[in-house]
Amino acid sequence: MNNRLLREPLLHFAAAGALLFALSAIFQHGDGSSGDEIRISQSRIDHLAAVFARGWQRPPTAAELQGLVDDYVRGEVLYREAIKLGLDRDDTVIRRRLRLKMELLAEDLADAVDPGKQALQRYFADHRQDYLHPARLSFRQIYFNSDRRGAAGANARAALARLRGGDNAADIGDxxxxxxxxxxxxxxxIDRVFGDGFSARLRELPRGRWSGPVRSAYGQHLVYIETFTPRRPAEFxxxxxxxxxxWRQQQQKDLLQRQYLTLRAKYHIHVDGEIRGATSEVARQ
Known part of the structure; x- marks a missing residue:
């Protein structure tokens, strides 16, 4: 197998998919335990000690470490007995948590893959419409408070005439x-500052002279557009x-879908009930 093939991201994902299913079985009994046996490996003890050290900024004492092991055993015993009793079934919170863990496992595998520059460039070329520099504006504005002025729009229009007649902008507005x-x-x-739609209204104004009034979330504005740069494609x-x-998000979605389809193929799905939309009577309840 040549080096080029070994660097191919799709090959990595195929391997990651196989590894995902193998890990699912491994994680069920991470310490080699089976049946009614609970085996605490040295790696498990080291992990418990490391977690303690991160939280307390010191290693645990022997007594503390024994307490951590005892607590782990307690949790494992109760977990296994809960599974035997079927307490994990029909519990929405547990179902969501287990589903999330399966998805996070797949996402971690996807994050570990380095796609390489060529794969990213191909993805960029296929999705250029998603990578546009936003339109940008430079402008001045004079504000007229609608709460203070009963006719802010009329006042703004009168002020616009004064500006175009040569009056100083610093002497106008609130x-x-x-x-x-x-x-x-x-x-x-701009829309976050002035309210939704304000930037769109500015793009309709002529450049190089005072215009308006333009309504914002605060009131009325006279606006002088200095420069307007329309949105444009970005460089890679x-x-x-x-x-x-x-790219990684897309690969995560693809890997999760392949994982789901592979696992779903193991089951025979039967939908016995009738699937239909709510009737008008139900909708009114």
Missing amino acids: SSALRQRYTDESAGR TDVQPQVLRD
């Missing part, structure tokens, strides 16, 4: 915590860390 000038702000950032080197995160 004071607020909003800045008078915003430089190279993304559309998302600019977003490589994000591409890696997205």
